[in-house]
Amino acid sequence: MTNTGNDFAHPSRRGFLGMTLMGAAGLGLSSLPGTARAQATGQVIVGISQEPTVFNPHLLHIEVDEGIHWALFDPLFSVEPDGSFAPRLVTEVPTVENGGISEDGTEWRISLKEGVTWHDGTPLTAEDVKFTLELQTNPDFRAARRTGHELIEEITVVSDTELTWKMSSAFAPYMAILSWTMIVPAHAFEGEDPNEAPFNQSPIGTGPFVWDSRAPGDNIQLVANPDYHGNKAQIERVVVRYVPDLTVLYTQFRTGDIDVIALQGIAPDHYAEASELSGKTVELVPVGTVETLSLNVGNPVLADPAVREALYLGVDKATVIDALYYGLPTATETYMPQQSFYYNESLPEHVYDPEAGIALLEEAGWVVGSDGIREKDGERLSFVCSTTAGNHTREQLQQFLQQSWRDMGIEMSISNLPPAVMWADHWMQSQFDMAVAGIIFLTGPDPDTRDYFHTEAINAQGGAGQNTFQYSNPRIDELLAEGATTVSPEARKPIYEEIQALVREELPFLPLFQRNEVRGHDEQMAGYTPNINVRITFWNMQDWSWS
Template structure:
């Protein structure tokens, strides 16, 4: 296809919107939803803040498999040992200091660790926090009887020893460069709530979480909101709010309407959709900012499905996605096209990957050559496998739903049948996602642990729950070369040398395409102008990373 033809293949915004069904009233009509009566029970209105998410936090034990929205709750209720600030630097939380080689917390060879903890920290139920809680949390991640969200790194920790209530040590079985970043994303849970519990997967944390964080869990109205109250005994500055309401609003148009009307104080995941950006910037009494994040949007493929075993199929599907039209027509050009999972702000980003091409003619030729023949119904088959599959995402996310409709039509142009099958967030991102029960998904993922480039938990072959592993490899992706590079990168502590390793890995995955990358998120964040504290942080998964600092003026 000539350059002229390729350029004309992209639809103008009006044509693309018509194809995507953007004029459908059902997608665009806001519902009228007022404040819950429960809100009125708070005596001090100025000390209350309503934070909205389009998905519902449902996993309250942070060491169990979860998604980003659950971390929106975790940052309020639990604490990590330390965390990343927006500049990618560590700062201590439960730790008295961040262990380094310079302060003696890590030996020069990276094998021996000493962790010192703050004194005087208590759990929300008044029980003292000690090194025993940290030891228990770290060991729980690799307990064969526990359904852990991640084993990467933890399984290398040996001889975890409690020296005192505020100090513990351990030895690494081998050097592991991402260990500090993993600890920065490990929420510590209370050991005492597991005492006498037969099933460690079923504790009080599942329904009424207990942490050391700035807010205590008060109550939950399933499908509507979670109410948190200030922890007066918090060990850091803050909290500066009496009550934090996490409100669940699955329809993004409704969420924006509630932000406009003032029912929502801070609009979080999935934020203000770009089609509302121009108006949002004019709203009186609101702060609206476009911020980059480490999350990328993709069509994720379940690699256990026979439809996706042939790399030629995956490559043809990628050729049949008109990313330019989707980004321009639906997202108003706000996000940035990407070819990888690595954020473009990262030191490890590979900027020399092949650029995506939308080319229906080339996609058809590729499938013809690979032996996928069109049947009487126009759908291709090979060796008894039909190029037909479902695609799922969050019901109510109107931008993704419109993108699905567009992709469905361009896939049909190459003899591929994609059936849209969407679910409410709690269903979509529950076992259906975690256990790889889907065929394909439209999903946004942040696969990094803070600023570290390791993605073993998402792409290592052994990290697939569907294949018997413990991790987040829900694509069930297996590639020996990727495994080799992940192992090599994790054992190297020299940034420049690691950079070459992770750039090679991005090139391998760009060729292999276990997911079809579309864009890196640039999201439109918004809050009332009397709210202080919300700060974009590309090194964390969700807004509430510093909710301890949020306040009303």
């Protein structure tokens, strides 16, 4: 076997910071035009523990769906592992220096590659880009993200391959947002409700792979796009197999039934054995995912700041990391990855002190009732914790917390759900009380977190975003607006440090650790490259090949 801690095990802060409006554009492997490759052959089976179910990249979705999106679609430009941007559909990444972005950041000019076609043979044009950008702000569309896009005031199609737009104000995160914005075909939505269009289940892209088939609850199959405009895929067929039980998933990897174990990877309790497997490459890779105990502060019990702080005091984080996760993750107090230039190193360090938590609850008026559970004003200190069924490590964490908090007079029930249910409306519409959730809060290397912390990003209250905590703080709203219109990284840094401090103080989620994931693939497979700036492990399948 090969056990590697490759160059991505310790990405630099500079690399994670990447680009802002003033940065230079990089050129990634996937963007080099005309590079000859052999005809695609063979098959790769990718094993994942959650099932992709949302194939329109602009509807509300979770990380696992993005593995399919990256295979089928292209953004205008992508964010690379070193934080630079590389052309995908454009001839060059727009910058101030090349005239693609005005000095004040409000005027943009994009030139598309010529000869790019959709999977159905229709040519890609600037009208498709215009449609995609306008779709994000369509009030009747259930957009996953409106942040940044809503600042566009006017889009002009100059020609089939050129368009310009004006923004009401500069928005520093917009480069990163565009690197995650997949372009979709306008003609696929003609006369259709974009929320229910046939495209949403039979997607058409410009990407390196073409949709082939889906067996719900089992697999999705993609085939190489022979007409891809960039480096063509070297693997003829990719089967993305859904295996919800992490132990079964690992067993299939160990026996060779799957070639790549993706998403959450190999569970920590299997790491030692996996490291010794013959014919496998196993590596420990830091990712931007922060494991959280996410709280719905719309719940009247969890709305009490004293309850949230007491819960955190009752978490034995050191034991969780060492005993349940075998010491692999890195403890954290924030949502910001520790490799980021914007990471706040001065946050108060968590202390495990259940007695202090009990005292805090007593002071806040939560007294022990006849059944041993605290109550206040007729409300019991009781809630339900949910996560993905079949994730045995998270289930052990829940049981550990359940007993720890029970000793403090707090009742936590456990109700876990299949992934397709857990991360649908239960999560997106804040129907949970507490959820064990791994979240990547950033968009690429940019520190903006409007989608997670802004008041207008609460879906359950009619907003658009990922603020499933239903967390609202006017000061954070102000800081997010200030940070988004500030270009200099040095000037932005104190803004995002203050946001981290406020979030740490008010605890809309209890931060546990930043993940270091155990990833594995067949050692004969080349091209598997980690990228801390995207949310999914199998983002570059067009570069995979069998050696």
